[in-house]
Amino acid sequence: MSEYQLEIKQVVDYPRCRIYRQFIQNLMADRSIRTNGGSGLFYYTVLCNYANFRTSYLRIDGIGYTVYPGEWICTVKELSAWFRTRFQCQAVSILDELQKRHLISYLFLDRGKVVKYKIRDWKKQNTVLDYNCPCQKDTGFFFMPVVTATELVSAGRCSEMDILLDLWMSAVYNDNQVQGSEIGPVVYFRNGTGSPLVAYSEMAARWGISKATTGRVLKKLADMDYxxxxxxxxKTGSVIYLHSYLSTMFQISDVLVDKEEVAMSLKISITLPDEGEPQADSALTEHEVCVSEELSCVSKSDMDAVIRKMAQVLDAQGISCFRCPKSIYKLYPLSNACREEYIFHTLNTAARFGMSVCCGEDKPVYTFELSLSPTENDREGGCRE
Structure with missing residues (x-):
């Protein structure tokens, strides 16, 4: 029997985002997230969530209706409950706004008590099934174009729910075009830089809110474990990773993302302690560090600090050797280009080292590759980072 290896990705070039109906239902049930905003992303997503993907029949107040793919029929009262509006006329106003943007079309039935709406371009973005069957609204998924979500976000002031959906639809996973996406699902606003680092001012301008409000909303979503x-x-910026993204999108276990690992992936400089400065407790216990004679330009104390940074990341991933006092760490150049003479004359390039973790004097149990790059201050003879 042939064996296959499955590689899961959410690439930045894909023009659509897959949204699971159960995820939207969970958001609709979470009343702690506010929906009062003017962008319309949440409202449009809710309408897409209830749209049919095949023809079905529905009876309301004894009257039978035929619902085609991309359509749905509901009462105005139900619509107001979905949108969390106080009055039914407010829900109708939201439909008017979405219709002006050419995203939906709708009409009233049964003397204004029932609304039948249709998602435009539904067949273009989603697969339509030919047979007739009832469509469940809490299973399956639908596709939404990323450009549509971006246009809605920029149309007005975003609510907390709009912001959460924008973060979700902007997620990228395991795409070599975006730094840090190999660690976990990271938010990338497709600005062409390939870096997920973003400033609060950029997010505030994107969502039409102040920087203070941006900080409060993001902190609230982080406290709610989203x-x-x-x-x-x-001025480095911030990085946002999504919780429960992999389990929702791909039905696989979610990964633990560590800040130190993110800093290494994004090549954010780490500050080494000054000589004699006491170091905070970490996962690394008493150990022996062996530095190759060809790397005499790199002090043992600096290498010790780098190893401690790595220990915090790898220990969180279940590698417990860094807690064992019998472990020995050996550092060596990976090639002649990493020798001291080369490093001394080419400070503008990154130096690559190898690190082996040995259990006592036995063979190495783990082997890692390190890449250390000097900062601008180092090149100018300034402080060490």
Missing amino acids: ISLMSFPG
Whole structure:
């Protein structure tokens, strides 16, 4: 029997985002997330969530209706409950706004008590089944064009629900065009840089809110365990990873994302402690570090600090050797290009080292590759990072 290896990705070039109906139903049931906004992304997503993907028949108040793919029929009262509006006329106003943007079309039935709406371009973005059968609204998924979501976000002031959906639809996973996506599902706003680092001012301008409100909303979503918000010092920016994304989108186990691992993936400089400065407790216990004689330009204390940074990341992933006092760490150049003479004359390039984790004097149990790059201050003879 042939064996296959499945590789899961959510690439940045894919023009559509797959949205599971159960995920939208869970968001609709979460009353702690506010929906009062003017962008319309949440409202449009709810309408898509109830749209048929095949022809079915529906009876309301004893009257039978035929519902075709991309359509749905509901009462105005139900529509108001979905949109969380106080009055039914407010729900109808939302439909008017979406119709003006050429996203839907709708009409009233049964003297204005029932609404029949249709998602435009539904057949273009979603597969339509030919046979007739009832369509469940809490299973399966539908596709939404990324460009449509972006246009809705930029149309007005976003609510908390709009922001959460925008983050979800902007997620990228395991795409070599986006840094940090190999670690976990990261939010990338497709700005062409390939870096998920984003400033609060950029997100505030995108969502039509202030920077203070942006910070409060992101902190709230992080406290509710929807996202992991990682902020870095200075003007570096912030990175956002999504929780429960892999289990929802691909039915696989979610991954644990560590800030130190993200910093390494994005090549964000780490600050080494000064000589004699006490170091905070970490996962690394007493150990022995062996540095190759060909790397005498790199001090043992600096390498010790780098190993401690790696220990925090790898220990969180279940590699417990860094807690064992019998472990020995050996650092060596990977090629002649990494020798001291080469490093001294080419400070503008990254130096690649190998690190082996040995259990006592036995053979290595783990082997890693390190890439260390000097910062601008290092090149100018400034502080060490």
